[in-house]
Amino acid sequence: MRENKSERIRIKDIALKAGVSVGTVDRVIHGRSGVSESSKKKVEEILKQMNYQPNMYASALASNKKYNFSCLLPLHTQEDYWMDIEAGMRHAVGMYKDFNIRLNISYYDQYESGSFAKEGKKMIATMPDGVIMAPSSEDETMSTVLQLKEKNIPFVFIDSNIRSLNPLSFYGQSSHSSGYFAARILSLMAEHNEPVVIFRLIYDGRLGSNQQRNREEGFREYIQNNCPDIKLYELNFYVKNPENNDKIMEDFFLAHPEVNCGITFNSKAYIIGEYMQKINRKGFKMMGYDLLRRNVKCLKEGTVDFIIAQQPTEQGQSCIECLFEHLILKKEIKAYNYMPITLISKENIDFYLDAHLRTNNI
């Protein structure tokens, strides 16, 4: 039989060894006053000898301190990837409810220049103990980060990372690798090297997010290296003109009836799935990102074949845990934490969702 023991070193034993009272040991451990220098030194030596690990839970509970965490996310709708991130954060706050953690979430408009900095400033004015942010561009994010550093407030990046801004930690997916993996799956779907169309979401003349751009780069790299004969088309939708989407697809498929396989690197695969449903076109092979409710519906109805999930609930939960471990348990924190790249089809989605509900204790 192998054994895993987790015995605690008792305060009583330390007091005995140091020849002081239990109260004195307790004061030294929790850094309270009322202890002579010589007693303090003696106790600290014994603690070191015995490799004493303070019971951080007990210390934190005893301290009764309140912690304010703040979070800054892009504005989003109710039915969104970001909702799952919030749910994960709320779940973690609930798990630690005995430790007096309070979470404030505020939002910035990712399409409005200056919005991140404005909301960041408001957030910092509340003097939070720790911060979680989904960064905007490096320029937009910089001023907020400088203020946080000046005030010594630890911050964690979620969803996408800007290494040069040196966060305490990062939780999210590697978008480049995720696109690379998507290409491996799509190349299996595209039999006989048939052509593939990339559906893109454009805002102000450019791709609407860094994630989209990085995933597409990773995707193209795989195709280039492994199946360069696959012809890639691009089809652009415009964030500001969703009413034109159907017409855009109609025109494209009229001009390219041979294209029977597509992918999108944003979270709106349902635009294509719902269109195929509407025109009753069967068998168009489609892949996308993120388990939005409308994407899940398409997946189950068969108009979207595969979705890559990026564990938003875990991202949210992990960021809170990270601040908890850093601020309260004083643990060392790992800087980069990449989420698994998870392939979902209608055959395995229920188990993925089941695990998520479990995480959220629903």
Added chain:
Amino acid sequence: MRENKSERIRIKDIALKAGVSVGTVDRVIHGRSGVSESSKKKVEEILKQMNYQPNMYASALASNKKYNFSCLLPLHTQEDYWMDIEAGMRHAVGMYKDFNIRLNISYYDQYESGSFAKEGKKMIATMPDGVIMAPSSEDETMSTVLQLKEKNIPFVFIDSNIRSLNPLSFYGQSSHSSGYFAARILSLMAEHNEPVVIFRLIYDGRLGSNQQRNREEGFREYIQNNCPDIKLYELNFYVKNPENNDKIMEDFFLAHPEVNCGITFNSKAYIIGEYMQKINRKGFKMMGYDLLRRNVKCLKEGTVDFIIAQQPTEQGQSCIECLFEHLILKKEIKAYNYMPITLISKENIDFYLDAHLRTNNI
């Protein structure tokens, strides 16, 4: 700004409302004696009114009770799926080290009749507070379960489930669904409905595990429903005669040179991958289960294309958490907990392993 508050109701406020001392409230909450019936009733009413949630961490830490958890697993080698399960359990025990949890792991021989019952009996003799078991067949597992029920010792099944034995909870993958999903992926790999060979591991004239049988059933169901033109071959290896494996494959591929796609429902995909490496056959498309080190090597070298992982570390960790929540936090427990069915290729494996290392704090 939305807000998530986790304020505690203070004992002081309860005492004030009930018109009793703080000590009395504390005694009622922790079920200690020395309180009059009328005071007890008054406090309990107030607790109910205020929807008081006891601080279970504080209660458990204060009680200073020791918990012995026992676990019964199949005998296994160092390089195995079960090692990850153990690592997950050890990680969780470490997480809860402040709560005096001790874990004893013992082993049974899954190929020896009576071994489970024998080891189960020994385990119960140590009077554990909670038990985790990877069940053997229903017959073999039954007697141990009856003794546990008689002694009111809660038990959790891991890896595979026997519903009729009614465990406190189950953590593992749905093997049938997992085979069904595998077939979806394999059918993409088998272009033009090319034939597929199923590699099987036979012990004493039958499939070596329930998992293998259930996965194969799910796999055949998908093929039958969706691509019945795919011809399926079977090729049997024998647990007791691994030295014959190469010859068995040589003979098969001599007779069936057209077969270029295979799957195995046990954890030994590396048998095939290493053989292909040895005879320098490129492009044989292969799929299997579990991230054993030798499978991972084949995956990275390209002799195995896909592996389905069943989150052994999470299984182990969750089982300990389950006993912790049941015995110490007195929470309600969900009966069936299915693991995600996760597809791994060389393109996404690093992120999966990264997340695992994170879980294990390595």
